[in-house]
Amino acid sequence: MSSNDAQGMAPLAELRGASKRYGATMALEGLDFRVGRGEIVALLGPNGAGKTTALGLLNGRLSADSGRVSLLGGDPRxxxxxxxxxxxxxxxxxxxQLRVGEYLQLFASHYPEPRPIDEVLALTGLEALVSRRHDALSGGEQRRLQFALAIIGRPALLLVDEPTVGLDIEARQRFWQLIRRLRGEGLAMVLTTHYLDEADALADRIVVIGSGRVLAEGTPAGIKARAAGKRLRFRSALPLAEIAALSGLDAVKMEQGVVEARSHAPEAALRQLLMRDPQLAELEVLPLKLDDAFLVLTADAARHKEAA
Incomplete structure (x- = not known):
């Protein structure tokens, strides 16, 4: 539950028990999802989890087979x-065929109080490209133009699907700074991304979905805490294959002589390691990264589905 809901404020957008089927495939199955005012929510899940369908319901492109969809107090259609x-x-x-400036003028004309075009160009770093045709833009420049078009109408809520795909590290960092600035102005956002560090850096709340259902929901720190386990880092004289065969260790790998592994039972795993290698060195027991928590939660959901 978001802080806005706790304070009794109506969410900006909400799916309540929303279901959507494509033929024999159930894309969403009773999904509950909401976004509060001024909140950045990261919607995460593996391919086929239902993320794109959920966004389609919120932007009015799709209609739910059952359940309720609300956007800004009304019908997204x-x-x-x-x-x-x-x-x-x-x-x-x-x-x-159109140029950057022509696109901005066209989209601005559809809104009653658009942002000034010069302001949007400055925010998105497109000033030098205002006269360039779309087909002459790089992939990263096209993404920046798409974001400029998304914000020019001064939206109360922004739906952003994989915003930094194709951007280099420096461009991603600039995009993150822009998101934080807009959030400071009160803009709410739903973000889908495969870059889990992006969700960790930007989101107030993370919703992990799989097979059209919510698997976990909470702050980035809460999601990581919910996926029980730790990361272990150490140096060992044991062969990597022997370490990987120990019970309680997952995703074992070695980089520059340092072994790193996930463990759902770190105490038991450490006892086994120390029995086999009393000279174990540079041992660190760390919380899970968001990437690790995501993998644990989705793997657990898959196992439960198979068991059912």
Missing amino acids: DWRVRQRLGVMLQEARLPD
Whole structure:
């Protein structure tokens, strides 16, 4: 539950018991999901988990087979409601003939109080590209243009699908800074990303879904704590294959002589290691990274589904 819900404020967007089927495939199955005012929510899950379908319901592109979908207090299929929504999809098909400035002018004309074009150009670092055609932009520049088009209408809520795909590290960092600035202005956001460090850095709350259902929900720290286990780092004279065969250790790897592993039973694993290698050195017991927690939660969900 978000802090906004706890304070009795209606969420900006909500899926309540939402289900969606494509033929024999159940994309969403009774999904509950909400976004509070000024909140950044990261929606995570493996491919096929239902993330894109959930965004499609929120932006009005799709209709739920059952359940309730609410956007900014109204129906997302109503164009007047969608005027307060910004959307940046992973795949956008923009005609190549128009120039950056022409796109911004065109999109600004659809909103009653758009951001000034010069302001949007400065925010997204597109000032030098204002006269360049879309087909002359690099992949990263096209992503920046797509984001500029998503924010030009001063949305109350932004839906962003894999925003930094194709960007280098420096460009991703600049994008993160921009997101934090917009959030400081009160903008709420739903973010899907395969870069789990991105969710860890930006999100107030993370919702992990799989097979169309919520697997876990909470702050990044809470998600990591919920996936029981630790990371172990150490140096050992034991062969890596022998270490990997020990019970309680997962995802064992070695880099520059340092072994790193996940463990759902770190105390038992350490006892086995010390019995076999009393000279174990440089031992660190660390909390799980968000990447590790995500893998643990989705693997547990898959096992439960198979058992059912």
